Amino acid sequence: MNNLRKFTPLLVLLLALFVGTFFRFYKLGATPNGVHIDEAALGYNAYSISKTGKDEFGKSFPIMFRSFTTFQSPVYTYLLVPLMPIFGLTPFSVRLPSAFFGSLTLLVFYLLVKKISPDKYRTQLSLISVVFLAISPWHILYSRTAYETNVALFFLLLGALFFFHSLKKSWLFILSAISFAISFSAYRAETFLVPLLVLVLAIRFLKPLSQRLGNYAIPVLISSIIGFLLILPTVSIMRTPGFQARTSALNIFSSTLQKPWGYQKAVSPIQKSVNRTVLLSFKEFFSLYTSYFSPRYIFSIGDSGPRKPFPDLATFFVWQFPFLLVGFYFLIKEKDLTDLKTFVFTILLLSPIPASLTREPYSTIRSLPMVVPLVIITAFGTLKMFEILSHISSKTKYLIVCLLILVSTAKMYISIFHFNDYFRLVYWDYGWQRVVDTIPDLDPNIPIQVDNSRGHPYIELLFFLQYDPATYQRDNFEVSAAEYYTNMTRNPNKNLGRITVKDLVWGTDTENVEKYIFADGLTISEQQIAEHHLTLIDEVRYPSGEVAFKIIKTNPKIK
Amino acid sequence: MKKIIFWISVVLTSIFWPISFILANRHGWEPFVFAALVLVADWVLYLKKFKFHQFLYLILPIIHPVYLFFPLIAFVFNFRSIHTLLAKVSYLVILLFVSALSLKIFYAYSIFTPDPLATDTIIKKISLIPNRNLARLYENKTTVFQEKFRSNAFESLDLNNYFFSFHPREIGGNQNLTKFSYLTLFPFLFGLFYVFKNSHRRWIFSIFISSAISLAFINNQDRFDFILYLPIMLLAYSGIKKLFSLNSSFYLFISAIFIPLSFVELIRLFVFK
Numbered sequence: 001m002n003n004l005r006k007f008t009p010l011l012v013l014l015l016a017l018f019v020g021t022f023f024r025f026y027k028l029g030a031t032p033n034g035v036h037i038d039e040a041a042l043g044y045n046a047y048s049i050s051k052t053g054k055d056e057f058g059k060s061f062p063i064m065f066r067s068f069t070t071f072q073s074p075v076y077t078y079l080l081v082p083l084m085p086i087f088g089l090t091p092f093s094v095r096l097p098s099a100f101f102g103s104l105t106l107l108v109f110y111l112l113v114k115k116i117s118p119d120k121y122r123t124q125l126s127l128i129s130v131v132f133l134a135i136s137p138w139h140i141l142y143s144r145t146a147y148e149t150n151v152a153l154f155f156l157l158l159g160a161l162f163f164f165h166s167l168k169k170s171w172l173f174i175l176s177a178i179s180f181a182i183s184f185s186a187y188r189a190e191t192f193l194v195p196l197l198v199l200v201l202a203i204r205f206l207k208p209l210s211q212r213l214g215n216y217a218i219p220v221l222i223s224s225i226i227g228f229l230l231i232l233p234t235v236s237i238m239r240t241p242g243f244q245a246r247t248s249a250l251n252i253f254s255s256t257l258q259k260p261w262g263y264q265k266a267v268s269p270i271q272k273s274v275n276r277t278v279l280l281s282f283k284e285f286f287s288l289y290t291s292y293f294s295p296r297y298i299f300s301i302g303d304s305g306p307r308k309p310f311p312d313l314a315t316f317f318v319w320q321f322p323f324l325l326v327g328f329y330f331l332i333k334e335k336d337l338t339d340l341k342t343f344v345f346t347i348l349l350l351s352p353i354p355a356s357l358t359r360e361p362y363s364t365i366r367s368l369p370m371v372v373p374l375v376i377i378t379a380f381g382t383l384k385m386f387e388i389l390s391h392i393s394s395k396t397k398y399l400i401v402c403l404l405i406l407v408s409t410a411k412m413y414i415s416i417f418h419f420n421d422y423f424r425l426v427y428w429d430y431g432w433q434r435v436v437d438t439i440p441d442l443d444p445n446i447p448i449q450v451d452n453s454r455g456h457p458y459i460e461l462l463f464f465l466q467y468d469p470a471t472y473q474r475d476n477f478e479v480s481a482a483e484y485y486t487n488m489t490r491n492p493n494k495n496l497g498r499i500t501v502k503d504l505v506w507g508t509d510t511e512n513v514e515k516y517i518f519a520d521g522l523t524i525s526e527q528q529i530a531e532h533h534l535t536l537i538d539e540v541r542y543p544s545g546e547v548a549f550k551i552i553k554t555n556p557k558i559k
Numbered sequence: 560m561k562k563i564i565f566w567i568s569v570v571l572t573s574i575f576w577p578i579s580f581i582l583a584n585r586h587g588w589e590p591f592v593f594a595a596l597v598l599v600a601d602w603v604l605y606l607k608k609f610k611f612h613q614f615l616y617l618i619l620p621i622i623h624p625v626y627l628f629f630p631l632i633a634f635v636f637n638f639r640s641i642h643t644l645l646a647k648v649s650y651l652v653i654l655l656f657v658s659a660l661s662l663k664i665f666y667a668y669s670i671f672t673p674d675p676l677a678t679d680t681i682i683k684k685i686s687l688i689p690n691r692n693l694a695r696l697y698e699n700k701t702t703v704f705q706e707k708f709r710s711n712a713f714e715s716l717d718l719n720n721y722f723f724s725f726h727p728r729e730i731g732g733n734q735n736l737t738k739f740s741y742l743t744l745f746p747f748l749f750g751l752f753y754v755f756k757n758s759h760r761r762w763i764f765s766i767f768i769s770s771a772i773s774l775a776f777i778n779n780q781d782r783f784d785f786i787l788y789l790p791i792m793l794l795a796y797s798g799i800k801k802l803f804s805l806n807s808s809f810y811l812f813i814s815a816i817f818i819p820l821s822f823v824e825l826i827r828l829f830v831f832k
Contacts (some may be wrong), residue, residue, distance in 0.1 A: 055637055264831050271830045274823045283741055286725035290744065294726075296717035300710050318709060333753070363728040418687045 012127045013110060019409070021103040023416070024143040027070040028099050029092030033144065033421045034430030036307065037456045039146040040463040041067045043094035046080030048469035056462070058473040059484045063233040066478075068456055069488050071242045075155075075186035077195035089466050094146045101154040102143025107153065109133055112161040113376060116339040121383060135409050137363055138315035140373045141308065149368045154181045156194065156369060162341065167208065168220040177223035181230035188246070189354040189366045191234065191346075200346045242485035248357035252288070253281050258359070260284045263539055272402065285356055291410055292352035292370060295383040297362040306363050310412070311419035315364060315371070315507035317408045320378045326388070327381025338377070340395040348373035388497030422543050431540040431548035432460035435518055436462070438538050439465075442516055444498075446553070451504040451519035458501040466519060467496055508552050510534060517554065521547030564814050565803050571821040572746065572795050576738040576788050579828050583736055584782065590623040591785040597622065598766060598789045605762050611646060613637045616769075617653050624661030625668050625783050628773035630654050636765035668777045677703040708775050712791040714773035715784065718744065721791055737828065738788075740821035743795050745812070750798030757797050766790045 035043070045055045045065050054060050065072040079097040087093035115128035133139055142150040159179035184194040209216050237243050248254055260280035266272040291297055299318050302309030310317070316324070325416035333339065347369050355366035386397050442448070450457050462472060478491040494501040504510075504519055510532045517524070517534075529536055531554045540549040581588060597618050604612035616633045619626035634641070634650060638755050641647050668670065681698050688694035722744045724735040739747075754760050767790040773779045774787075802809040 191725050262827075270826065274826045274830060279820070279823065283723075286741060287726060290719055290723070291726050294717045296710075296713040296719075300713040311708075329752075354690070410693065412698060414688055414693065416688075419684060420686055422683075471729060 001483070002011060009123050009127055013130060016110075016127070016131045016134040017103070020106045020130075023135070023140045023412070024099040024102045025253075027417060028095050028144060029090055031417055031421055032307075032424065032428040034425055034428035035091050035460065035463060036145070036429050036433070037068070038072070039091070040459045041065070041456075042072065042077050042080060042146050042148075043089055043461060044462045044469075045072075046077045046091045047084050047466070048473070049077070050081045050084035051469045053457050053472060054469070056459075056469065056472060056476075057478050059481050059485065061482065063237050064485070066242065066484060067497070068459075069087075069242070069490060070246050071485075073148045073152070073183060073185060073187050076146065076151050079151065080184075089463060090517040095144060098146050098150045099143055101151045102139065104153045105139070105143075105157060106130055106134055108157045108161055109348055109372065112157055112164070112343075113340075113379075115161065115164045116343050118336055118340065121340075121380070123339075124383055125379055128382050129376050131405065132320070132379050133371070133376045134270050135362050135412065135413055136235065136371055136375060137313040137415075138318070138368070140412070141310060142365065144416070147365060148187045149189065149365050152183050152190040153368050153372070155183035155186060156190055156197070158370065159194070160182055160197070161383075164339065166219070167205060170215050173216070173219040174226060175224040177227035178230065180450065181227045184231050185234045189351070189369070192354040193350055193369060195282060196350050197346055200342070200350075204342050208369075215489055235432055237485050240485035241488055245488060247357075250360075252284050252357060258425075261287070279529075280452040288359075288361055289352050291361040292355065292367055294362070295324075298324075301362070303364040304361055305363070305365075307424060310415040311423045313412060315413050316374065316378070317404070319404045320407070323378045323381035323385060324374065325381065326384050327377035327379070330384045331377055331380055344376050348377075367453075425435075425542050425548075426548075429455065429460060430542060432457075432464050435538040435545050435551070436461065436464040437507065438540075442537070445515055446463055446516055448499045448503070448516045448518065449509060449521050450501045451517065452492060452497060453503050453523060457518075458496070461496055461499060461501065465496065472496065506532065511556055514556055515554050517552050518549060519552075520549055524550050524552060561803065561810065564775075564810070564818065565783050565799065567818055568746075568799050568813050568821075569796060571740060571818065571825065572743050572799065573792050575740055575743070575821075575825065575828075576736070576775040576785070576792070578825070579736045579738065580785055584829060588782075591782045593622050594619055594626060594783075594786050595788050597810060598786055602762070602768075602789060602793075604809055610642060613641055614653075617650070617657055619786075620657045620661040620665075623783070625666040626773055627658060627661050627787070628776050629768070629769050629786075630657070631731075632769040632772050639702045664685075665777075670704050670711070670776055670778055672778065674703055677706075695800070707778070710779070711775035711780060712771060714780060715774055715787065720784075721787075722747070737824065739791070739795065740817075740824040741822050745797040745817070746798030747791065748798065748804055749801045750794035751799065752798070753801050754794065762791045763793050789795075792824060 027327050041056075042065075045067070048054060048056050050059065055062055055068050056067055059066070062074065064074055065077055076097060080094065081095050083096055087096065110126050110130040113129045114122055117125045139150075142153075156167075156179075159176050162172045162176035162179055166176055180198060183190045185191075197230075209220070215239040224434065252260060260277055261284040262280045263277065264271075264275060266275040297303075297314070297371055298316050299314050299321050302314035331337065331344065351369040351373075352367050355363045358366065381403065386394070390395060439448070450461065452458070461467065476491065476493045479487040481490060492502065504517065504523060506528070509515070509517065521539075528534070529552060535553045535555060536550060539547050542548050575738060580591070584591070595677060597615055601612050601615045605616065615632060616630040619629050630650075631654060634647075634654070638647075679748065681702050681705045684698045717725070721738045722741045724737050740804075750757070754763070757763065767787065770784075770786045770790070774784055777783065799813070802813060
């Protein structure tokens with residue numbers, strides 16, 4: 001019995017890691033079924049780098065990847081490069097770093113919470129926290145799909161873990177600096193978050209560190225130099241239009257593209273005086289910021305984007321709501337939680353800021369670090385709730401929580417592995433693998449045109465065809481290497497051998513030349529097929545039966 | 560000076576929702592305002608320590624059947640404060656009578672009205688789950704109501720609903736009224752944090768939760784949610800009081816930021832009707 005009690009924490013930790021890893025790795029390449037264009041771009045650029053040392057635009061080892069002029073952060077792509085020769089360019093390999101670092105995050109998170117918690121809460125809080133993160137729909141979503149944000153979060157937590165340990169072992173400062181620097185370069189939100197977190201930690205621990213300056217001077221100096229050198233490439237392009245392109249397009253304070261929320265046509269002087277863009281932008285920012293604390297979003301709606309929440313799941317489970325409230329209250333109220341409070345409230349209050357600067361409310365991708373403090377607060381609330389309900393036996397309380405976890409986990413399993421691939425496929429760019437599979441069956445002497453009017457189909461074709469990067473770079477010029485970060489001009493037409501990717505022009509493209517046309521279900525109707533004497537070769541359908549893609553052949557001779 | 564600023568802050572906080580409500584609803588505002596006034600009357604009687612002030616809640620379903628669940632939930636909360644057994648029984652008998660009168664109309668407004676689209680989705684979901692028992696557990700006849708109830712309940716609990724008329728650019732099936740100046744969020748949060756020191760916390764919570772739960776049973780809370788005005792306003796008021804009792808930086812915040820910006824927001828109500 002004593003042995004069992006002794007090993008219970010280890011068993012709980014192992015179970016949490018097992019369940020967490022299962023939800024992150026199971027059917028990784030198959031669910032979500034489809035590869036989103038961002039995933040395809042990450043994967044193909046890594047493939048291109050591994051084959052040629054250049055990205056799809058012919059730029060050698062870029063600092064950020066131009067992609068669709070959205071400029072993707074480089075860390076994820078470079079992590080993919082060594083995987084390409086081993087696993088090839090597949091949905092599984094593209095999502096592998098995310099799943100790997102997502103699972104590893106659980107362990108780092110456990111160690112971090114254990115490190116920063118006061119003794120009386122240490123074991124229980126770290127265990128409950130890791131269990132909650134292991135089954136967090138929010139964290140699982142980004143661990144099952146290729147997004148840079150998940151890797152950035154891992155390095156952020158690793159940096160924090162090394163930092164807190166470095167307060168006793170000074171040389172760990174160097175590892176902390178390296179981790180923070182990688183996180184800084186891994187995702188845009190972290191580019192903002194990491195310096196502020198480091199600043200807060202530096203201010204908070206300035207006194208104890210300065211008291212032992214002899215021990216810390218050299219490690220801190222080396223860490224600063226290494227950290228600076230690692231972030232230098234990113235910093236060097238921060239002023240380029242490329243780096244700023246995405247930020248400017250989404251920034252609520254930039255009113256050139258869209259006026260702030262609440263802006264109205266003002267005629268009279270009094271209307272003009274209360275219609276100031278700055279004031280309204282501030283209000284919009286404030287509103288967006290508070291949306292990250294909205295129980296409606298956290299427990300009911302989830303992300304506003306169509307791909308982001310799994311069906312019927314928000315970012316947290318409904319039953320965690322009272323725990324979150326209780327946790328908040330006691331975390332503010334209790335006085336002996338210094339390190340825990342510093343870390344939790346710094347991440348909690350800072351991480352929604354970059355996300356709030358964009359127009360989308362509750363963007364879970366940009367505010368992913370927030371999952372960490374919210375999980376800790378919920379876990380802390382659970383512990384405090386146990387204290388409040390002291391008249392109920394511990395066994396009963398744990399049994400209830402275990403039951404809630406079990407029911408929620410089963411619901412999550414259904415949502416991820418049964419519902420998501422039915423209700424969300426349209427947003428996951430489903431069907432390109434099937435489209436590519438039909439190409440060998442087509443007449444090789446007839447050219448193929450892929451309609452470009454929606455999305456970026458060329459990247460899906462490159463991905464699933466595993467198209468030779470050297471040939472693609474040679475046949476498709478967009479900008480010179482010198483203008484890679486500065487010239488935002490795009491080349492919408494792409495040539496992939498006999499495949500041309502461009503907008504479909506009715507008449508010119510459908511009646512003059514014999515060719516195959518690939519287009520999505522909305523582009524070509526049955527009526528148009530009849531009117532333009534086209535032949536329907538094949539259709540790719542979603543599981544719901546709706547048409548995802550049509551493959552047709554033109555018949556200029558009939559005309 | 561401090562006293563004047565305090566009262567200006569209180570007035571700016573308290574007049575916002577009523578003004579925006581009346582401006583947006585020149586006609587047909589009566590049941591919603593009367594319902595809110597019933598709670599104001601209850602608050603006055605409660606402060607006067609009138610024993611049976613809870614009986615006023617029974618008027619609400621008569622004003623509008625949508626409030627049918629309010630007296631029932633409030634009864635649960637006030638079970639101990641309705642002192643005698645006779646009073647309790649009388650309350651329930653009247654409630655039963657009122658319910659019989661209101662039930663039909665309440666049903667028409669409620670989440671229990673048939674929703675064929677949602678039912679079709681549930682049937683589809685059931686077919687996607689390979690295990691029949693698991694499917695029955697998670698997707699059954701109650702799922703539609705559960706989801707609607709959950710969604711409505713969180714709507715009432717969403718602070719952005721009150722301080723930002725939901726979220727930027729989000730237009731639901733409601734008037735998107737500006738209910739409070741957005742900076743009122745600060746005093747409100749103060750009031751909420753110190754609610755355990757508030758001597759009227761029991762009344763405030765019982766009204767807030769009774770309102771929120773009863774509204775969660777109807778399909779569209781728009782305008783009916785005006786009954787939440789009083790508990791939220793009282794929390795914001797207690798927050799302002801607390802702010803003024805703390806150090807001078809909070810007092811400066813009120814003077815320099817809260818009042819001017821709230822005033823701008825108030826003017827916007829009138830000039831951009």
